[in-house]
Amino acid sequence: MSDFTTLDIFQNLLLAARWTILLSLIAFVGGGIVAGILILLRMTKNSILSAFIRIYVEIFQGTPLLMQLFLAFFGLPLLGIEVGPWTAASLALTLFTSAYLCEIWSGCLNSVPKGQWEAAKTLGLNYYQSMVHVIIPQSIRVATAPTIGFSVQVVKGTALASIIGFVELTKAGTMLNNVTFEPFKVFAMVAILYFVICYPLTRYSKYLERKLNVSS
Amino acid sequence: MDYQLDFVGLFPYYKDLVSGIILTIQITILTTILGVSFGIIGAATRVGKNKFLQNLVGGFVEVVRNTPFIVQLFFIFFGLPTIGFKLTALEAGMIAMVINLGAYSTEIIRAGIEATDKGQWEAGKTLGLKWYQIFIHIILPQAFNKISPALISQCVIVMLGSSVLSQISVEELTFTANFIQSRTFLSFESYFLITGIYLIFAIVLRFVLTVVSEKLFKTKAMKEGN
Amino acid sequence: MSLVSIENVHKYYGEKHVLKGIDLKIKKGEVVSIIGRSGSGKSTLLRCINGLENHQKGNIVVSNLEVTTNDIQLRRLSKECGMIFQGFNLYPHKTTGQNVMLSPKLVLGKKDKECRELALECLKKVGMDKMFDQYPNSLSGGQKQRVAIARSLAMSPKILLCDEITSALDPELVGEVLKVLEDLAKEGMTLVLVTHEMNFAKDIGDRVVFMHDGKVWETGPSDEVFANPQTPELQNFLSSVL
Numbered sequence: 001m002s003d004f005t006t007l008d009i010f011q012n013l014l015l016a017a018r019w020t021i022l023l024s025l026i027a028f029v030g031g032g033i034v035a036g037i038l039i040l041l042r043m044t045k046n047s048i049l050s051a052f053i054r055i056y057v058e059i060f061q062g063t064p065l066l067m068q069l070f071l072a073f074f075g076l077p078l079l080g081i082e083v084g085p086w087t088a089a090s091l092a093l094t095l096f097t098s099a100y101l102c103e104i105w106s107g108c109l110n111s112v113p114k115g116q117w118e119a120a121k122t123l124g125l126n127y128y129q130s131m132v133h134v135i136i137p138q139s140i141r142v143a144t145a146p147t148i149g150f151s152v153q154v155v156k157g158t159a160l161a162s163i164i165g166f167v168e169l170t171k172a173g174t175m176l177n178n179v180t181f182e183p184f185k186v187f188a189m190v191a192i193l194y195f196v197i198c199y200p201l202t203r204y205s206k207y208l209e210r211k212l213n214v215s216s
Numbered sequence: 217m218d219y220q221l222d223f224v225g226l227f228p229y230y231k232d233l234v235s236g237i238i239l240t241i242q243i244t245i246l247t248t249i250l251g252v253s254f255g256i257i258g259a260a261t262r263v264g265k266n267k268f269l270q271n272l273v274g275g276f277v278e279v280v281r282n283t284p285f286i287v288q289l290f291f292i293f294f295g296l297p298t299i300g301f302k303l304t305a306l307e308a309g310m311i312a313m314v315i316n317l318g319a320y321s322t323e324i325i326r327a328g329i330e331a332t333d334k335g336q337w338e339a340g341k342t343l344g345l346k347w348y349q350i351f352i353h354i355i356l357p358q359a360f361n362k363i364s365p366a367l368i369s370q371c372v373i374v375m376l377g378s379s380v381l382s383q384i385s386v387e388e389l390t391f392t393a394n395f396i397q398s399r400t401f402l403s404f405e406s407y408f409l410i411t412g413i414y415l416i417f418a419i420v421l422r423f424v425l426t427v428v429s430e431k432l433f434k435t436k437a438m439k440e441g442n
Numbered sequence: 443m444s445l446v447s448i449e450n451v452h453k454y455y456g457e458k459h460v461l462k463g464i465d466l467k468i469k470k471g472e473v474v475s476i477i478g479r480s481g482s483g484k485s486t487l488l489r490c491i492n493g494l495e496n497h498q499k500g501n502i503v504v505s506n507l508e509v510t511t512n513d514i515q516l517r518r519l520s521k522e523c524g525m526i527f528q529g530f531n532l533y534p535h536k537t538t539g540q541n542v543m544l545s546p547k548l549v550l551g552k553k554d555k556e557c558r559e560l561a562l563e564c565l566k567k568v569g570m571d572k573m574f575d576q577y578p579n580s581l582s583g584g585q586k587q588r589v590a591i592a593r594s595l596a597m598s599p600k601i602l603l604c605d606e607i608t609s610a611l612d613p614e615l616v617g618e619v620l621k622v623l624e625d626l627a628k629e630g631m632t633l634v635l636v637t638h639e640m641n642f643a644k645d646i647g648d649r650v651v652f653m654h655d656g657k658v659w660e661t662g663p664s665d666e667v668f669a670n671p672q673t674p675e676l677q678n679f680l681s682s683v684l
């Protein structure tokens with residue numbers, strides 16, 4: 001067979017997992033920032049902006065992430081921007097993440113009961129003051145659980161970056177498979193590492209959700 | 217920018233495109249039906265009386281939901297044959313798709329069941345119905361009525377995930393895109409076109425499933441009275 | 443020979459001792475009202491009679507069927523013993539008619555046509571046959587409760603258990619439901635009612651059971667019990683509700 005022991009495989013996968021985590025963080029933070037900007041734009045109540053945001057969300061939720069990665073990878077060079085797998089993957093995953101976060105967060109903002117708006121208004125707060133002091137703080141409480149829940153989808157999404165040549169956990173897995181010819185073992189170990197990253201997030205999100213349900 | 221987009225160059229490959237479209241549609245229909253069916257069975261097990269099955273299904277669902285689809289696919293397609301399960305690429309792809317939708321819909325449907333009033337179980341019991349009769353005739357329709365938007369979104373997400381099957385050479389839509397771009401070198405145009413087709417698929421699938429679920433579960437009839 | 447026979451029944455929720463040795467016999471055709479303070483175990487007793495809750499000690503026999511934890515036995519029991527809930531528990535996705543027809547069809551194996559006739563007959567009894575194709579959401583509380591009664595009647599039970607079935611209703615809708623109960627009582631249906639409607643208990647009920655602290659504290663013919671309560675607990679209770 002090969003010179004790779006199980007421990008070697010594991011060590012290599014573990015090293016590659018760093019890039020999975022880093023890419024996830026970039027996508028999540030970047031996506032959060034873009035989603036925040038989209039939400040701010042939506043708050044202007046400009047109907048053209050709102051329509052744009054709706055279409056933006058619809059497009060990123062209605063097309064495969066893999067296609068988004070390909071388009072970033074092959075499309076940006078056409079604009080004269082040379083990109084490697086890093087840039088393309090970061091960009092595509094950021095936009096992908098932002099669309100979902102924008103939707104999740106909008107939902108949370110809308111879930112604040114109407115009475116809260118009215119109460120704020122009767123207390124003399126204007127739209128932005130109501131938003132900042134009354135609506136957003138309440139929404140954040142509601143939004144934390146689904147946001148963390150979605151971070152699992154981001155981590156899993158980074159696996160597709162392997163297809164455009166980004167060497168992260170999944171790519172490392174295919175490379176190791178090509179030299180060890182032990183796909184069962186290698187991909188099982190890859191899966192376990194993803195599980196170790198994702199499952200705590202899933203549990204934490206469920207815990208927060210339960211806590212919120214109990215308190216409300 | 218001196219690059220001119222050339223969509224006309226894709227035209228000679230329309231036959232490949234059509235066969236890719238057809239395969240993706242077939243995969244989607246089969247996955248949706250089987251996946252949701254497994255979800256119903258999974259959810260029934262999750263709320264059922266057998267603790268062992270409950271935990272078994274619960275564990276399986278968590279494994280599927282916390283690992284990437286592409287890794288599951290590689291594990292099934294490359295890994296399982298080494299322990300004696302020979303699968304074609306399409307079979308492996310279908311199994312991965314169905315397992316995925318099955319796991320997610322198990323969780324979604326279970327949540328719907330738990331959100332259904334416990335009094336409904338009791339009413340059914342005092343009226344002499346068996347557990348499975350209560351589940352099928354009383355609880356499930358109400359659960360579906362509550363969760364159909366979430367379930368439909370999940371079906372769309374899993375459909376979009378089928379593009380990953382191209383990585384094990386299932387000749388579906390994304391595979392076609394890869395093929396066309398390798399022949400024409402019109403990568404952006406190929407992927408742009410195919411992305412548009414996926415977008416249409418997503419919209420149509422969502423629409424069809426919404427209509428079906430309203431037909432099946434009387435979503436409207438129940439709302440009218442309120 | 444009594445239709446319901448309850449002997450020394452004890453029920454615990456975990457550590458909590460909720461029924462502390464209940465003895466009660468109910469004859470065929472009797473109308474029994476169970477009264478008592480909140481938490482005294484009225485609902486629990488009712489739910490033990492049809493096996494929705496399991497008791498830990500003692501015996502309950504309904505129409506010669508012992509109440510056990512066995513599903514098959516409980517399904518047999520459900521044909522003898524109907525239950526009406528405070529919250530109606532109608533199937534919201536089924537029309538009035540479908541609500542009534544489901545069990546005759548699935549449990550008794552009746553043909554569609556038979557089920558329909560049966561449903562119409564039962565709905566007519568409660569004055570709801572005109573609403574055959576309405577969904578529960580479009581009905582008032584009183585109408586919903588009457589449909590729930592019809593749904594139980596379709597299984598031709600020997601006894602109906604009613605747990606505060608008018609408590610969720612607007613005051614003006616209580617009468618129409620009590621009227622249905624009164625008709626049933628006149629036809630000879632055995633009724634066990636947990637109720638706060640003292641006047642109804644007095645007028646229609648043959649017997650009153652006052653529960654206190656998980657026990658049958660005092661029981662007797664309605665007029666006597668209301669006119670002449672023996673224990674200070676019942677005297678207190680009556681003076682607080684009347």
Ligand SMILES: Nc1ncnc2c1ncn2[C@@H]1O[C@H](COP(=O)(O)OP(=O)(O)OP(=O)(O)O)[C@@H](O)[C@H]1O
Binds near residue numbers: 455458478479480486
């Ligand atoms: N599922 C349960 N788990 C634990 N304790 C319970 C449960 N159901 C009832 N209890 C407790 O058992 C006791 C009796 O409850 P029960 O519902 O029988 O009272 P009740 O007489 O019907 O009161 P009410 O008039 O409020 O309906 C109460 O102390 C209640 O808190």
Ligand SMILES: [Mg+2]
Binds near residue numbers: 484485486605
């Ligand atoms: Mg009660």
